[in-house]
Amino acid sequence: MTEKGAGQLGVSPSDRCAIGISFGNSYSSIACTIDDSPVVIANEDGDRQIPTILSYVDGEEYTGNQAKAMLIRNPKNTVISFKDFLGQEFKSIDPTHCHAAAHPQDANGTVSFTIQDKVEGEPPSTLSVKEISTRYLRRLLQSASDYLGKKVTSAVITVPTNFTESQREALIRAANDAELEVLQLINEPIASVLAYDARPEAKLEDKIIVVADLGGTRSDVAVVASRGGLYTILATAHDYEFAGVHLDTVLMDHFAKEFMKKNPNVDPRGNARSLAKLKAESEAAKKALSIGTNASFSVESLADGIDFQTTINRLRYETIARKVFEGFNRLVEGVIKKAGLDVLDIDEVILSGGTSHTPRIANNFRAIFPETTSIQAPATSATAINPSELQARGAALQASLIQEYESDDIEQSTHPAVTTVKHITNAIGVISLSGDGEEIFTPIIAPETAVPARRTVHIAAPENGGDVLVKITEGGTHIKVTKPEPKPKENGEKEGEDEDEDDSDFDSEEEEEEHREKIWKIGTTLAEAAVRDVKKGGKVEVTINVAGDLAVTITTRAVGGKGGVRGTLPAP
Amino acid sequence: MATSTIVARPLPVLPEGWSAEKDFKPIGSITASTQRTIEPVGPHFLAHARRARHKRTFSEDDR
Numbered sequence: 001m002t003e004k005g006a007g008q009l010g011v012s013p014s015d016r017c018a019i020g021i022s023f024g025n026s027y028s029s030i031a032c033t034i035d036d037s038p039v040v041i042a043n044e045d046g047d048r049q050i051p052t053i054l055s056y057v058d059g060e061e062y063t064g065n066q067a068k069a070m071l072i073r074n075p076k077n078t079v080i081s082f083k084d085f086l087g088q089e090f091k092s093i094d095p096t097h098c099h100a101a102a103h104p105q106d107a108n109g110t111v112s113f114t115i116q117d118k119v120e121g122e123p124p125s126t127l128s129v130k131e132i133s134t135r136y137l138r139r140l141l142q143s144a145s146d147y148l149g150k151k152v153t154s155a156v157i158t159v160p161t162n163f164t165e166s167q168r169e170a171l172i173r174a175a176n177d178a179e180l181e182v183l184q185l186i187n188e189p190i191a192s193v194l195a196y197d198a199r200p201e202a203k204l205e206d207k208i209i210v211v212a213d214l215g216g217t218r219s220d221v222a223v224v225a226s227r228g229g230l231y232t233i234l235a236t237a238h239d240y241e242f243a244g245v246h247l248d249t250v251l252m253d254h255f256a257k258e259f260m261k262k263n264p265n266v267d268p269r270g271n272a273r274s275l276a277k278l279k280a281e282s283e284a285a286k287k288a289l290s291i292g293t294n295a296s297f298s299v300e301s302l303a304d305g306i307d308f309q310t311t312i313n314r315l316r317y318e319t320i321a322r323k324v325f326e327g328f329n330r331l332v333e334g335v336i337k338k339a340g341l342d343v344l345d346i347d348e349v350i351l352s353g354g355t356s357h358t359p360r361i362a363n364n365f366r367a368i369f370p371e372t373t374s375i376q377a378p379a380t381s382a383t384a385i386n387p388s389e390l391q392a393r394g395a396a397l398q399a400s401l402i403q404e405y406e407s408d409d410i411e412q413s414t415h416p417a418v419t420t421v422k423h424i425t426n427a428i429g430v431i432s433l434s435g436d437g438e439e440i441f442t443p444i445i446a447p448e449t450a451v452p453a454r455r456t457v458h459i460a461a462p463e464n465g466g467d468v469l470v471k472i473t474e475g476g477t478h479i480k481v482t483k484p485e486p487k488p489k490e491n492g493e494k495e496g497e498d499e500d501e502d503d504s505d506f507d508s509e510e511e512e513e514e515h516r517e518k519i520w521k522i523g524t525t526l527a528e529a530a531v532r533d534v535k536k537g538g539k540v541e542v543t544i545n546v547a548g549d550l551a552v553t554i555t556t557r558a559v560g561g562k563g564g565v566r567g568t569l570p571a572p
Numbered sequence: 573m574a575t576s577t578i579v580a581r582p583l584p585v586l587p588e589g590w591s592a593e594k595d596f597k598p599i600g601s602i603t604a605s606t607q608r609t610i611e612p613v614g615p616h617f618l619a620h621a622r623r624a625r626h627k628r629t630f631s632e633d634d635r
């Protein structure tokens with residue numbers, strides 16, 4: 001990464017106080033580590049999810065939920081949903097989400113907002129999105145410094161995987177202007193993975209993870225290969241049509257219609273102030289529906305001075321929001337396909353982002369994936385981490401890992417010369433025998449593992465011991481589909497042929513589901529070795545080491561035995 | 573990684589007449605690879621970066 005351009009604020013390691021920041025378009029979070037475990041910090045209002053909003057009233061600056069409340073009274077001087085605008089040209093931004101707040105405008109190509117940030121009577125200010133970000137970040141820093149009792153100097157900040165170089169640079173400059181050193185920008189899904197992997201009970205396992213980050217204005221999904229604790233992104237997808245605000249809209253329409261059943265001529269969506277109230281309360285109801293099976297909706301003077309009170313149950317919500325939920329499913333299925341993988345290849349799904357609290361979304365994912373895939377969300381796993389906290393936690397962990405390094409060291413370590421490496425395409429493994437004596441491939445190094453890599457396995461020797469063959473091969477997977485036997489039809493036609501209108505009388509729709517499983521197939525042989533005189537009931541150790549140039553070293557011996565065999569294969 | 577996975581399915585018996593110099597028969601090389609970017613994040617990446625920058629192998633790193 002080259003984000004450490006000239007002029008980056010530098011702090012010497014001994015003077016650092018570092019935190020992790022998740023800076024979203026909708027909400028932000030700050031976190032630190034205490035005894036190596038991450039802690040998300042509450043701001044002065046007691047909030048850990050701090051709305052990414054800056055608002056001015058009579059020259060007074062507000063952020064977080066206090067600023068959010070101003071959307072009803074003072075939307076023109078309230079800036080929302082600005083983070084993605086950083087480093088973008090005005091013509092390439094989507095201002096949709098700023099509709100009910102300060103409008104972005106073009107000031108010589110840079111995105112700006114004109115707001116009254118001083119007392120009435122003074123001329124309004126035109127502030128670039130970078131300046132807005134600086135002011136907002138300054139407030140986050142203040143909250144973190146207050147909590148820690150010392151001035152925060154540095155941070156690791158999470159960014160979406162499609163954040164451009166110019167967005168990264170603008171973010172770093174905005175942070176620097178707030179007197180914050182950016183130790184590193186890290187990808188959001190990787191921060192979430194790190195938050196899970198850093199748990200004391202976590203086991204270091206090779207696995208394929210899908211991180212579904214369902215936020216307020218965007219949903220981002222990544223397929224990540226986790227190999228020996230190294231993370232490689234295999235595919236990403238981004239969606240702006242299905243996110244938290246679209247669920248808010250579903251509820252807003254629902255409550256507006258309910259209101260209009262009693263007040264036929266008053267549409268609360270028809271005026272800005274009513275709309276703002278409707279939106280705020282709809283979001284609150286949505287969050288309540290993640291915990292309870294019922295939520296109340298109650299707004300004083302919703303429209304035309306009329307108070308409104310109603311309730312909604314979760315089932316109703318899930319029915320009216322189905323289209324949005326299905327959008328999440330498609331996004332996840334699409335990115336797995338893009339990575340050239342199948343749902344059967346996915347070991348774990350991490351749900352992150354505020355919208356991931358929604359039980360129906362996690363339950364839908366549960367249904368898409370096989371039982372062997374763990375779905376990390378509050379609704380599907382008792383040990384899931386709060387999805388709203390994952391990115392800030394991951395950033396704080398990374399900050400604590402690197403805060404003692406000189407900035408030059410960090411820069412050099414994150415350089416493409418270090419990060420861009422060969423990844424093996426096929427698995428490398430050993431031939432062992434199934435129960436009925438058939439040769440099967442047992443992977444030792446998983447596909448998509450970065451090299452250099454080293455893995456060791458212990459394998460049972462034949463029952464009676466003796467001389468043993470260690471045959472190392474490549475391996476690949478394929479999905480085996482077992483269709484249930486087609487039921488013969490009365491007219492003798494085969495199932496699946498041209499649909500006949502009079503077919504509908506048959507119960508053939510009730511087909512059994514096909515069975516899909518992942519099967520390893522044996523690829524090219526790389527080497528054979530003999531391990532001699534293995535004891536009865538003994539085990540054989542096989543270590544495969546793949547060098548950076550793909551040369552392979554294989555060592556094998558009887559576990560507990562002396563000597564052993566060692567051989568090398570040249571780089572291809 | 574210091575840990576090793578345990579495989580229960582047994583290895584085959586060495587076929588009658590199998591022989592090789594020093595009991596090791598090299599047959600092929602790895603067939604394919606892709607250049608990809610590993611994420612510069614987490615403790616294991618730091619170990620990777622240390623090895624890469626000091627041109628050290630896993631076993632040198634173990635010592």
Ligand SMILES: Nc1ncnc2c1ncn2[C@@H]1O[C@H](COP(=O)(O)OP(=O)(O)OP(=O)(O)O)[C@@H](O)[C@H]1O
Nearest residue numbers: 024025026027215216217218244290353354355357
């Ligand atoms: N408990 C909850 N149940 C349902 N939705 C929730 C819950 N908590 C927060 N949300 C929603 O999550 C969204 C915010 O997600 P997140 O905190 O990940 O924001 P973000 O990363 O800033 O979003 P983006 O950048 O996509 O706008 C909002 O739409 C919010 O209403």
Ligand SMILES: [Mg+2]
Nearest residue numbers: 024213215353
């Ligand atoms: Mg987000």
